Each structure stands twice: as structure tokens, then as C-alpha cells.
Amino acid sequence: MNQSVSYKRHRFPPQIIAHAVWLYFRFPLSLRLVEEMLLERGIIVSYETVRRWALKFGPDYARRLKRKRPSRRDVWRLNEVVVTIAGEKHWLWRAVDQDGYVLDEIVQSRRDTKAAKRILKRLLKKQGCPPRRLITDKLGSYASARRQIMPSVEPRAHKGLNSRAENSHVPLRKRERVMQGIRFVGGLQQYVSVFSAVRNLFVPPRTRRSALATHLHRRTAMAEWKGAANLAA
Template sequence: MQTPSISYKRHRFPPSIIAHAVWLYVRFNLSLREVEEMLLERGVDVSYETVRRWTAKFGPQIAKNLRRCQRRPGDIWHLDEVVVKISGKTFWLWRAVDQRGVVPDEILQFRRDKRAAKRLLRKLMKRAGSVPKRIITDKLRSYGAAKRELLSDLDHWSHKGLNNRAENSHLPFRKRERVMQGHRSPGGLQRFVSIHSAVRNYFSVPARRRAALTIRYHRMEALCAWKVAASIA
């Protein structure tokens, strides 16, 4: 599938440097100042604020391009939500993970209720273009209520011990959250987690590909996909 090209016009630095700075920030648990220092070691004198603006400007489109090239999600979805504090206010980050460990989508919401669960399911089905064979959740009753209204015949497994895949998917976000030292706004967090998950979907090595040579090839494929998505290939 052909991905929309990204224009880097009216920027002082070449597209390859801009894309590399964005990749460093979203791929690894680095702060903006650490990315600035790593670029300086390579002879690129750029401020951390410039890296932040590059990520905000180019990151969402790169993430969209990556998701366009991604395989369709599996037919078993693990759903879970995690609490997030933004300026003293409580929000919930709802996330889905398929049976391969890929995050199809995630959405930040104010509530932890049936309406929020329905919004998550609708967004997932719209992105996947299909209905899952099964959803697996914890004991939160909002999932069951949302499922009964949207997909009454859908197979639903509700058990705390079955949802470890979704709960483990929160760990990279929590590590990243500590480095970022909080979030400025709900919109900024939503944009960042969308970019972060899209990149992790490509660079995280599946359990079936653990041989050293296979891991190397997997990372090379992911780097190629990143360059195509960033329009620098």
C-alpha cells in the first residue's frame, strides 16, 4: 500500500536527521535533552525544544503511515484500561491488544464506564474493518454492558487471570511515562501514545522470532518500514 509522502520543506535540517531525531525519541525511553545530546555527539546542534516540535509535527503522520502498512489485527482482542493523571485530573487510557501482542488502537477518556467501553469497541471495529471472534477482559462490568448493546452474540471471556497480555502492554507506557515526568494535556498524551504504539508494533520482536539472526532481520525490516513511513527511503 502506498503511503502519503511527508513534506520537510522550510526546515533547516535534512529529512533524514529530522526523522532520526523523532525515531530516537519515540522508539527509546529517552528524554528530549538526551536526544539533543545524542545528536550533538553526531555533530548535529539542535535544541531539545526543536526535537519536541519535530515529534509533534511529523510523528502523527509517520504513525498513520506505519498503521496503513500494518497487517490487520487478529480476531482475539484483549481489552484493558489504565489510570493516568494529567494536571491533577484523572483520565483512563483504554487499550486493545490482539493475540500477537499488536496494539490496534488506544484511546484516552474521562470515564471508566459503559459509554467509554462502547467508544473503544466502535473505534477498534472501524479501524480493523471487522468484528472480533472473541474479546478478553478483566471483571469490569462496563465491557459486558457495552458488548451486549453492540455485539450481543460476541464471545466474551471475563476473568482477571486471562488478561495478562493487555495488562503487560501497559508496562512500556509506564516506563515511558516516568521518563516524560507527566503529561501536559490530554491531547498531547493521546498523540504520543498513538505514535509510541505504532512504532512498538513494528520494532517489538514477537515471541516466535527469538533467534539472534531472526531478530536482526526483524529489526532491519522495521527500520525499512520506518524510513518508508517517514518518506526518507
């Protein structure tokens, strides 16, 4: 059981800190825009303070959020996207399930079998069981890694089948434009881990839902967020 979040030695109330962190990770907002939105509510706080809150509390909140229960009937979709960090190419490898739920992601400097094996091993450790099917693009590294890590899993390698994994990169691309580039590998890894946990919580599953069902889903998500932030109901 995770320990309660501590706000000791912070002069701002927990509700303000949690709200600022939520704004930053839930929407493609710059730190300065979050500062401006708080100012509109009469809260005077610098964007550097928001940055420190995001770094300190974001990972803690994310660890306390409930994860989706894995199933052997899940379908994993893997994809990788290039990210330029300090002028050098890196690859963000991401796995989502049949509902678009982000299972894991990792920033690596390689785009080869070794990198593909690493994310598959991470996924097996985190999920606890292999999927029913693995869908990837036609990158040969996936096939080689799957044969070594999970040979019994049914493979599918087809670009047209993997649009859900490819679309999962879109929110990050929006954030990347707001941030005007990414400077550190570790910073990106930490950011995407929190960003995806928050997105998993608030975005409804990709099925046809009524407006009422979506509204109820978001209210439930907000209640869970407040619980993770250790806020009074």
C-alpha cells in the same frame, strides 16, 4: 495513498529529523536526552526543536506505516489504566491482539459503559470485522458494552487471562516517568498513537524467535520506517 512527507523550510536534512523522531518514540528518552544523543554525533539541535519535529512528523510517519491485517480469528484483549493529567484522573483504554499488537487506544475521563462502548465502536470501525473472542478484566462495563456492540463475540472476563493487555501499559509507564507527568489530554492521545505505531513496527511478535529472525525483523522494520519518513534507500 498518503502523500509524501515534506521537509520544506527545514534546515536540517530529513535523515536527522527522522532519526530524532525515531529515538523519541522508539525508546523511553526525554527530549533533552535525544538532544544529547544527537550532540554526540556532532548535531547541534535544541530539545524544543526535537519536540516540534515529534509533533509535526510523528503522526505523519505513523499514518504511513503499514497496519497488521485484521482477521475474524483474532483475539482482542482490552484493559484500562489510570493516568493523572494536570492533577485529574483519566483512563487510557487499550486493546491488543493475541500477539501483543496494539490495535487502538483512547484517553477518556470515564471508566464506565459509555467509555467501553466508545472503544469497541472505534475498534470495529478500524479493524473492519469483530474478533473471535474478547478478553477483559472483570470490569462490568465491558460486559454491558459487548452485549450492545458485538453480542455474538465470545467473552472471557478473567484477570489472569489478560496479562498481555496489562503488560502493554509498561512501556507507557516508563515514558510517563521520563516525562515527569503528563500535562494535556490531547498531548497524551497524540503521543500514544505514534508511540504504539512505532512499537508495533519494531517489536517482534511474542513467539519464540531466533536471534537471526529478530535481527531480520528489525532490519525490515527500519526499512519500512525510512520509507514512511520518505528517505532515500
